[in-house]
Amino acid sequence: MASQLEAKTKAMKIGERIPNTPEGWPQAKIRSTFVEYFQRHAHTHWPSSSVVPHDDPTLLFANAGMNQYKSIFLGTIDPKTKMASLKRACNSQKCIRAGGKHNDLDDVGKDLYHHTFFEMLGNWSFGDYFKEEAIRMAWECLTVEFQLDPERLYVTYFGGDDLKAPGVPPDEETKRIWLKYVPASRILPFDAGDNFWEMGDVGPCGPCTEIHYDRIGGRDAASLVNMDDPDARSGVLEIWNNVFIQYNRDRHGLKTLPAQHVDTGMGFERLASILQGKMSNYDTDVFTPLFDEIQKVSGQSKPYTGKIGEEDKGTIDMAYRVVADHVRTLSFAIADGAVPDALGRGYVLRRVLRRAVWYGQHFLGAPKGFVFKIVPRLCEVLGDAFPELRRAQSTIMAVLEGEERDFNRTIDKGARFFQKRVSTLGKGEPFPGKDAFHLSGSLGFPLDLTEIMAEEIGLKVDTEGYHAALKEEQDRNAAAVAKRKAARSAGADMTFAAEQTSAIAHLAKTDDAAKYVWNERPDARIVALFVGRGGGPKGDGFVDSVDASCQVAGAVLDATSFYAEMGGQTFDTGTLLIDDASVLQVDDVQVYAGYIVHVGAPSTTLRVGDSVQCAVDYDRRQRVAPNHTMTHVLNFALREVLLGGLEGAKEDHKKTGVDRCVQRGSHVDDERLRFDVAWDAPLTQEQLSQVEKICADIVDNALSVDAVETPLDKAMDVEALRAMKGEAYPDPVRVVAIGGSVQKITSSPSSKDWSSLSVELCGGTHLRNTKDAVGFALLEEQGIAKGVRRLVACTREKAASAHACARDFRERIVAFESMPLDTSEAFAKAEETLKLLKVEVNAAVMPQHQKMFCREALNSHSSGPMKAARKKAEKAQADAASGAFEALASSNTDGAVAARVDFGCDAKLWQKLQKSILAKKAPGGSFLVCSSGSGKVGVYACVAKGHSIDAREWCAAAADAIGGGKGGGKEKAANMVVLGGGDVDAAVAAAQAFAKGKGL
Structure with a gap:
């Protein structure tokens, strides 16, 4: 060779x-x-x-x-x-x-x-x-x-x-x-x-x-x-x-x-x-086109020259390589359903993007918002080999643009903090690990970027100190969770009633205007501390101070950027800080009569009058906001599909005299969105598909989301407005319009131009553009009350995962439908596969209309080819069993015989063949038959008159030989079933020995 x-x-x-x-x-x-x-x-x-x-x-x-x-x-x-x-x-x-x-x-x-x-x-x-x-x-x-x-x-x-x-x-x-x-x-x-x-x-x-x-x-x-x-x-x-x-x-x-x-x-x-x-x-030609595009969008005067190390003056070539490589990684990951996020692979992608942004801006001089502009050229270079890039190009660009925009807000703040801290260091002193952790945890700077900044000025980062601070925070969070669980089990009631709101009525209401401002940490002052109803010196729950021994406390602030749970949207979580150190881990935010209570476990002593900073977990809010915005889109899509839009809704109201397809409730968190709608029938597969497509198209079309406070009467004049019936709205009220300007809409409230837009009253936190939702999947639809349907949906990576699940499941159905059915063994395999698919489709997380399609496909195959094959197999089995029973009858006219005849553990078939063959052709004989099928063994017995044998005991003797079974009957006719199968021949031998012992 x-x-x-x-x-x-x-x-x-x-x-x-x-x-x-x-x-x-x-x-x-x-x-x-x-x-x-x-x-x-x-x-x-x-x-x-x-x-x-x-x-x-x-x-x-x-x-x-x-x-x-x-x-x-x-x-x-x-x-x-x-x-x-x-x-x-x-x-x-x-x-x-x-x-x-x-x-x-x-x-x-x-x-x-x-x-x-x-x-x-x-x-x-x-x-x-x-x-x-x-x-x-x-x-x-x-x-x-x-x-x-x-x-x-x-x-x-x-x-x-x-x-x-x-x-x-x-x-x-x-x-x-x-x-x-x-x-x-x-x-x-x-x-x-x-x-x-x-x-x-x-x-x-x-x-x-x-x-x-x-x-x-x-x-x-x-x-x-x-x-x-x-x-x-x-x-x-x-x-x-x-x-x-x-x-x-x-x-x-x-x-x-x-x-x-x-x-x-x-x-x-x-x-x-x-x-x-x-x-x-x-x-190679894999990268050189990308370098040309990077130079173009960054405005860098020097082209890529391939230098490394000390030869690479200004780290320009390294930056070219970082940006080109990282854009490839991000584009393929997003095309395949992942997005930058705060956890797991999402956090890895966020680090990759932020590294690309830093190198591009810092070393190439690229303007803010440059990374996503490289994507079209990448799709040209690799789109033939990997067509999924071209299909997802708009999604990739939208995700990168939004993520880079959010990171750019923190770059300047992080750089200022870094320089300020460096100015206090002594000669040869490393950059402190706890400060590196602050940059990472509070300002979104991964450790590697801090190391890059330090390396540029000849410093090292105390990475051991960083990891120690990280572990300390993790331990503190774990302890806080344990405290909160203990507090709940102790029955601490952190809700406000009249007694509580009355006790602080002299205080101004909490100013929460900052909840609509993202990625900020505003200052606030603690105006009241609450430890639960029945607590405190007066029994109203209010105290002057709390410390780390307190399992749970509620801080009422004069101002906040936290969103309190309301309007169907879950609360924000995060931290209250003093001097950049966490003093209260906020895991619940509620509003009572305008007073916003931040509930969590204190990690140090807090006093009324303390100044704190509000550090909202904006990564979590970024998962909540798409779900809230998409409830509005879903509301709009339902009216479009079920009533034919705004004009259709008006005509329907004229005919029926009631408002149909209106919102009956909603709830959104960082996992899913839930939307309840007035409708008197289950949505069909086609309707669900149409609704989901409208929602997905609105995401893909990258529509702006405008939110403006407006006088209530002016807002209610808008004909296209969707409002919750019976809801008490504030005045002024926040109007949220998707795809249009609130100012233009309210200035011309009767215009037909707004009928194709989603316009609602809402005080929640929303996306700035629908593209940031990335994707949409309508997962569930069911009735929860007479005339009310509940829909559950998801966005971002969860939507991508749901659609991927649907594609995979349909492929499995196609493979199942091609399975042969021409032999009993092949039919048995196909039948087991069908059973498995029917169970799995119910548990699968996929769009509801896709689930309905899969169920219909399985049922159609079950009632079509499988049914025909089943009848054919049953007939063949019955014919074979009939021949075996004929042989039994001819071999036993007056004795007792035990034998194996496989006919699928079908008790009805046993009765039919026993009556038509054994009872007629061998009325003086006693018979016990063992049959294997579908993972079990059936034992059937009939005893002739004059034979001293109990059919129930005979069956039990056979069944006991292979593990025992369940059944019943009478002295002359009985049956048992052994689940899990077993050695049928051993059961037959035991039955024969039993009969022999009875002298038969």
Whole structure:
């Protein structure tokens, strides 16, 4: 084999070689060449999975090509799925390594080859070929297909590691195979850190063999292998990794998998740099168009030149790399359903975006709001390979624009705090960890950005102090939660009644105008402290001070930026601060007679008259606001679909004399929105689909959301206004218009132009633009009272997840509908699949109209092909059983016989055949029949007159032999069922022995 490969390689060298240029090897050609090579070797091209593993909680992002095949490697894949039939596969998988076990975020920009988003060219074997063939194909693909010089290739293998991979021997087999292609001097052993690949802290894993390429050539570069040289222009680059998946790591350690698999990964960007004759991934046609666009939108005078380290004056080239890489990561993640957020993968994306913003503005001189403008060019570069980018372009841009806008508000404030704190430090003193934590927790500056600012002026950050402050805050929050739970269990009543409002009636009402101002921390003063009704010296609950021993307290402020629960919207949470330190963790905000009470656990002594700062958790509010805005949109969409819009509603009122399709209530929080509407019938699948589409279109159309306080009578004059009947609105009242100007609407209240807009009275906190809702999914619709329907919906990443669930489930239905039904075994498998799908569809979180479609599809198949197949199977089963009963009757005219006849545990069929065959043709015989089917065993007995045997005892003897069952009957006729199945032959033998013992 080696000689054949050498001949191929030599022939390729003699013939025309494809030039190592972007024109000779454009990115599209590299992908197609790889995939087509492995397709010729019987591999199925299986498209890249989503980079967001919605169904795998162990991963933040897809970080390797093998992620989507995890269930195959573990042997847990549903055998009925299409993927289960794969033996070999290949593709270019989208990957993100910016969190978790594999995290390259902090390295991006510093060198010329690290990325947070990259493509992984991969080929896989699922229990098919293993090391020998994997190595041969890898070598042939590189040296023949891609024409790489074999003299420049070095390989590594697992040399053993008793600490990280105990019990796994050195991979001498791989070394022996490589000796067929590579001299021993270029085959190098490494420990588990380099040559034992693991997907995460748990999951499939195994020893691996890597192929490294020497960019320079003509030298012995063995010492440079796995050195991770930041200057890749002079080093050796890993390009291919063959992982031999043999183990699974769980919390107990390594366990051998039931089958051996191959997982190959080749860095697409690294291969492109080699094939295009470039010394860096970033000099290829994958990145250069992005650099041109970044220069254009940033206004940077200097183009990208590829410098690193001290050569990169002003950190300009590093900034180019950071921005280009991070825009790729963000765009693919958002296209696949994730968004920047405060938790989990959302927080990782937020860090990625803020890092891009900082580098772009600080080093390239980019204006505020520049990142989203790069997205269209990215979609041009990669849209052919990954069409989902083009489909989601507007969503990606909207999300990035809004997130960057919010971060820009904090940049100046964070920089001022940083400079002020630095001015107080002594020579050589590090930037304090507690201040770095304040920048992160209160101002939204991730630790790595603080480190960047410090590095620029020659400072280090006390990271140990940062993590200590972080842990202290986490411990404090945990303790506060425990306090609040204890307070609730103790029955503390934190509500106000007349006694409480009367006690503070001399105080001015709380000024809450700042609740509509985002990302601010206004000053306020504590005017009253409340510890619960019945507490305090007067029994009204008010005290002059509280301290950390108090499990729960309520602070009434003279002003606040917290939103108190009202109008169907949940309260804000956050913290009250004194000198930037938390003094009260606010987990509930209520308003009583204009006094707003901030309820939580105090962490220090608080006194009436103390000045505090209101630090709202704006990340949480950013999840509440889309849900509130979309209740307005949902209200509008329902009227459009159910009544035909404003004019239709007027006509309906004339005909019926009542207002239909009006709001009956709502509730929104950071998880979902709930909307109750007056309607006297369930919404149809088509109506739900239309409502959801209108809502989704309004999100996609990026309509502005205008909110203005207006005199109540002026607002009520607006014909297009939607108002809650019987609601007592304040005067002036806040008018919220989606897609229009409140001023224009109220100045011309009768205009027909407003009939196509959502106009409502509302005091809640809203989005500035519907695009910030990102997505919309209508999850539930049900009746809660006569003439009232309740709808539940979600936005942002939860909506994306719901739609993804629907797509996946429909694919499963398509796969189910193609299952064969021509044999009893095939029908049984299909019937079990149908049962499972019917159960799972009810629990699935997906749009309601999609759920209805899936149910109808399953029911249609059940009443159509499945019903016909069932009748056919039942007839075949009955015919077979009839023949078996005929044989029984002829073999037993006056004795007792126990036998096995499988007819599906159908008691009715037993009775029919017993009466028509056994009773007629062998009236003097006694019979016991055991039948297996549907995971259970049926035992049926009939006893002839004159036989001294009890049918109930006979059945019990058979059933007891396989675990016992339940049933009943009479002395001459009885039956029992054993759930879970069992050894039917053993049951028959026990019945025979029982009859023999009775002398029959």
